[in-house]
Amino acid sequence: xxxxxxxxxxxxxxxSYQETLDLAGLRSTNPPLGLIxxxxxxxxxxxxxxxxxxxRLETDEDWDWCELVIISAMIIQKKDFWELIxxxxxxxxxxxxxxxxxxxxxxxxxxxxxxxxxxxxxECTVPLFLEALARGETSGVFRATEKPDVTQTxxxxxxxxxLDAYLAITVQFSRGCPFxxxxxxxxxxxxxxxxxxxxxxxxAEMEVLYQMGWRRLVFVVDDNFxxxxxxxxxxxxxxxxxxxxxxxxxxxxxxxxxxxxxxxELIELMVQAGFRMVFMxxxxxxxxxxxxxxxxxxxxxxxxxxxxxxxRAGLQIMSGFIIGFDGEKKAAGQRIQTFVExxxxxxxxxxxxxxxxxxxxxxxxxxxxRLKEGSMDFMGSQKGLMNFVPTRPLEEVIREYIExxxxxxxxxxxxxxxxxxxxxxxxxxxxxxxxxxxxxxxxFPVIVWRQGIVRSTRWRFxxxxxxxxxxxxxxxxxxxVALGFGEHFFxxxxxxxxxxxxxxxxxxxxxxxxxIENANYQLSAVN
Numbered sequence: 186x187x188x189x190x191x192x193x194x195x196x197x198x199x200x201s202y203q204e205t206l207d208l209a210g211l212r213s214t215n216p217p218l219g220l221i222x223x224x225x226x227x228x229x230x231x232x233x234x235x236x237x238x239x240x241r242l243e244t245d246e247d248w249d250w251c252e253l254v255i256i257s258a259m260i261i262q263k264k265d266f267w268e269l270i271x272x273x274x275x276x277x278x279x280x281x282x283x284x285x286x287x288x289x290x291x292x293x294x295x296x297x298x299x300x301x302x303x304x305x306x307x308e309c310t311v312p313l314f315l316e317a318l319a320r321g322e323t324s325g326v327f328r329a330t331e332k333p334d335v336t337q338t339x340x341x342x343x344x345x346x347x348l349d350a351y352l353a354i355t356v357q358f359s360r361g362c363p364f365x366x367x368x369x370x371x372x373x374x375x376x377x378x379x380x381x382x383x384x385x386x387x388x389a390e391m392e393v394l395y396q397m398g399w400r401r402l403v404f405v406v407d408d409n410f411x412x413x414x415x416x417x418x419x420x421x422x423x424x425x426x427x428x429x430x431x432x433x434x435x436x437x438x439x440x441x442x443x444x445x446x447x448x449x450e451l452i453e454l455m456v457q458a459g460f461r462m463v464f465m466x467x468x469x470x471x472x473x474x475x476x477x478x479x480x481x482x483x484x485x486x487x488x489x490x491x492x493x494x495x496x497r498a499g500l501q502i503m504s505g506f507i508i509g510f511d512g513e514k515k516a517a518g519q520r521i522q523t524f525v526e527x528x529x530x531x532x533x534x535x536x537x538x539x540x541x542x543x544x545x546x547x548x549x550x551x552x553x554x555r556l557k558e559g560s561m562d563f564m565g566s567q568k569g570l571m572n573f574v575p576t577r578p579l580e581e582v583i584r585e586y587i588e589x590x591x592x593x594x595x596x597x598x599x600x601x602x603x604x605x606x607x608x609x610x611x612x613x614x615x616x617x618x619x620x621x622x623x624x625x626x627x628x629f630p631v632i633v634w635r636q637g638i639v640r641s642t643r644w645r646f647x648x649x650x651x652x653x654x655x656x657x658x659x660x661x662x663x664x665x666v667a668l669g670f671g672e673h674f675f676x677x678x679x680x681x682x683x684x685x686x687x688x689x690x691x692x693x694x695x696x697x698x699x700x701i702e703n704a705n706y707q708l709s710a711v712n
Contacts, residue, residue: 189250191236193265194262195261197680198568199567201214209628212241213239225340237346253278256284257283279323281301282301288304301325302325308335332360335382357406359380359407359410359412361409362379363412364409364481365377387423388424401624403436410440421458433616453498459615461501467506472484499610502530519585521535530602537570540556550573596636600646603668606667
């Protein structure tokens with residue numbers, strides 16, 4: 186079989202870092218880990234081509250060559266996903282689809298015309314698909330009845346990637362999360378019992394990357410790396426000597442719940458293993474909203490004190506914040522901005538609350554009749570309106586969101602809090618001997634030019650840079666990278682503001698037209 190594996194285009198968003206990638210000469214943030222893992226499950230005698238459309242577009246020759254097209258996608262990629270499915274069908278190719286979006290909304294890909302739906306987790310359903318293909322079946326929907334044992338997951342086909350195109354390479358240690366946040370679809374997709382790979386598996390994957398010459402960021406893409414703390418500690422104790430023996434070739438980042446602050450040993454192990462950044466879903470400083478969202482793990486201790494503790498240990502925090510919770514009080518955006526400034530978190534990923542398919546929140550809002558028609562069109566982007574009716578006036582929520590987003594990424598404020606955040610760090614990070622790549626050598630002078638010469642931030646930029654270089658030289662690289670990420674947000678905030686204001690205006694016009702129509706109807710009824 187000749188199989189073409191396609192990863193659809195990722196629209197510009199928080200996670201795309203498009204401006205920063207352009208400045209550094211990179212093409213995409215992360216590779217499609219799911220697709221290259223599936224590639225490792227396919228028969229060894231198959232010919233495989235992988236095309237990440239964020240790196241390069243497939244050619245007519247690729248389409249002519251293949252017999253089977255396999256496409257995976259997340260919800261934000263739905264537009265290109267749909268078009269690729271239809272192109273494959275039009276060209277007479279067998280089209281197989283899978284991934285989180287197809288699993289959550291299988292009717293979408295069925296309507297698009299896909300032949301095979303390889304849903305849920307591939308360890309269970311890829312073999313079912315291959316068996317059906319061998320029997321000559323021309324279509325099928327393959328679902329799992331249980332969660333797979335990830336200790337049997339093969340090493341991803343990293344060799345299919347153009348490594349030099351990516352900001353970070355991804356690996357996965359665990360699947361699942363023990364918490365029950367109402368708005369999150371992770372427990373729907375992967376369950377509440379975290380399943381973990383063995384330390385030997387993880388080190389084997391990292392060794393492959395090391396031997397391939399990778400020397401930059403490695404993103405451990407678990408939705409909650411510490412969902413199973415005991416297993417995480419076992420892995421970290423094995424990872425530390427591996428990293429030490431190789432002089433810390435990778436900079437590690439991951440996602441974890443805020444209860445990391447409750448475990449001093451775990452924090453220290455992560456730092457000593459080479460973790461530099463951790464993404465945390467803080468969501469909001471409003472305890473009432475956290476309770477509504479069933480995010481109780483964020484209510485057990487002071488949010489700000491938890492952040493300070495993690496930062497002081499040497500971990501840079503990235504965070505997720507949300508506006509639009511039920512019962513939310515006015516000025517929620519201002520309270521988020523105040524919290525971000527107090528903790529100094531550089532990358533505060535702010536989003537409007539959206540109901541994801543099949544989550545507890547989705548089901549509740551559906552029962553309440555609050556989901557909007559065409560709600561799929563809104564999802565996965567910071568530039569779309571909410572896909573349900575909020576308890577506050579929608580325009581009030583959107584205006585707050587626009588203002589907060591704009592203020593968070595005002596360049597001067599970003600520089601101030603980034604400096605403050607790195608000054609909080611007291612823990613001793615292990616030192617590595619990783620050489621700078623040409624991407625970094627290309628990015629850093631642009632940062633100096635834009636923030637140190639062109640913009641009004643120039644005096645603060647140079648003062649802060651000197652202070653970091655003299656007082657915390659071991660953090661200088663990470664500090665400059667954080668400023669580099671800022672370039673994406675400084676640009677992206679204009680896009681978010683323009684898009685949302687346009688959509689608000691369209692919404693107003695629609696409401697006015699509806700009011701006129703209602704008035705005319707009432708008038709005609711009276712007459």
